[in-house]
Amino acid sequence: MTAPTIAGPAVRFDLALSENPFAPLPSVLSALDDVMRRAHRYPEFLPDRLIEVIANHEALEQDQVVVGAGATGVGLQIMQSVAGPGERIVYSAPTFDGYPIMAGIASLDVVPVPILPDGEQDLAAMAAAIDGRTRLVVVCRPHNPTGTLVGAAELQAFLRRVPERVIVILDEAYVEFVDRGLVLDAHRIIAEHPNVVFLRTFSKAYGLAGLRIGFGFASARLAHRIRRLQLPFGMGSAAVAAVAASYAAEHELRARVAAIVSEREELWRTVRAAGIPAPRSHANFLYLPGTGMGDALARAGIHARTYPHGDARIAVGNPDAGRAVVDALRPTARGTSAARPGCGSTGRA
Incomplete structure (x- = not known):
């Protein structure tokens, strides 16, 4: 790939x-200008303030949140923290380009499952593709690249079929463009399925693709496992200012x-x-x-x-x-x- x-x-x-x-919104640009005047200083050793801002906005506990260099950075952290070389990741094909690339970096074997003729993900075939070597499954909602949306009931049925040892990445990079009535109850899903991690980004709706800010959230136990790979000084100083200003201008x-x-x-x-x-x-x-x-x-x-x-x-x-x-x-x-x-x-x- x-x-x-x-x-x-x-x-x-x-x-x-x-x-x-x-x-970016004018208030976000103003906040970034202030940060650039202090660019000679290092950011936080670990991104605790960024995690606090996101957790407060999403009504999550701070120990549930993981951040990284875009959703791609968080996705790679997830792969490297829960799977090892030669283990498998299942996803729809075609999918977001980053998944096969990241799988290669993590030395994972990929199991691509063709999408259905109408552009939907074939969750039944994806569940059937899980075997003893599978450690990860990716479901994009909306799907990238077709934009289709897995129904909530269909997703719940799928999650019940996935063994607890298999981590499900629920990629919601485009969730802000979904009709509010169709957005998932993420808190309920995490409570019922502690092997699910939601993945989001500030690159799309927020228009901050160049700043590389992404986050994931999951059960505290799973999030802690992923955060062990947090890179020191890995999130730039602009992240806190940009995210806080974006939330304020919602x-x-x-x-x-x-x-x-x-x-x-x-x-x-x-x-x-x-x-x-x-x-x-x-x-x-x-x-x-x-x-x-x-x-x-x-x-x-x-x-x-x-x-x-x-x-x-x-x-x-x-x-x-x-x-x-x-x-x-x-x-x-x-x-x-x-x-x-x-x-x-x-x-x-």
Whole structure:
């Protein structure tokens, strides 16, 4: 597995990394400016203040929270703390690029389980793939890259099938874009399933991808196991200031998220009407199934994340980019519908 390609100088719109189209909020930028004036000083030896800020906001005990360099950093800590070389991790395929990369770093064997034709994760097949060597299972909610959402009841049934010795990473990197009525009761799940760790990030909805701030939360026992690998001085001084300021400006954040969701829904309806069977997304991106999707976008100067069959994932939120996507795909849209009829989804929830 290789890293995603970087957009070249000829690219008009870079939509490959599902980034937030908005710069950080003004109050966050002001807080970061203050921190930069003290950049000659080291951050905390261990990120206790950052953990306290997150725990208070999420109504968690501090000993339940783990932080790291983005959700990717926390994910690697999880793998290295609960599994050893030659043990296995199960996830859907395709998935977030980071999981196979991190598995390679941790010397884990990967067990990719193909997604269903409608873009949903096949939880039954994932449960069946667990064996004596399995130590980790990843469920993305929403799924990356399709944006589909595993239903709460289906997830609970799956968790009951997973042995307690197997750690379940419940990746909620895009949870802020999910309708509030469909968000999981994380506290209840952790209480009922102490082998579950939730994974979140400030890179997407909060627009702080460049600062690399992620966190996870779980039962205190599991979190303690993961935190043993916390890198000293590993979280920059900007993290506390940026997170605290972001939480304080949550009403502004919700307005930005609402704008991105509105643009996502409009673009989804447009590409579906054009014959592209894009699954219903609950994130800040759309998955465009069909041979040649990535090539068509590239010819129009749009950088997208592409997949082996020609499918593409594009970030949403910028109306100008959305119009450019529609224009780029219009010539191939009708043929795609016939070629990939099983990729439409109403987004089970």
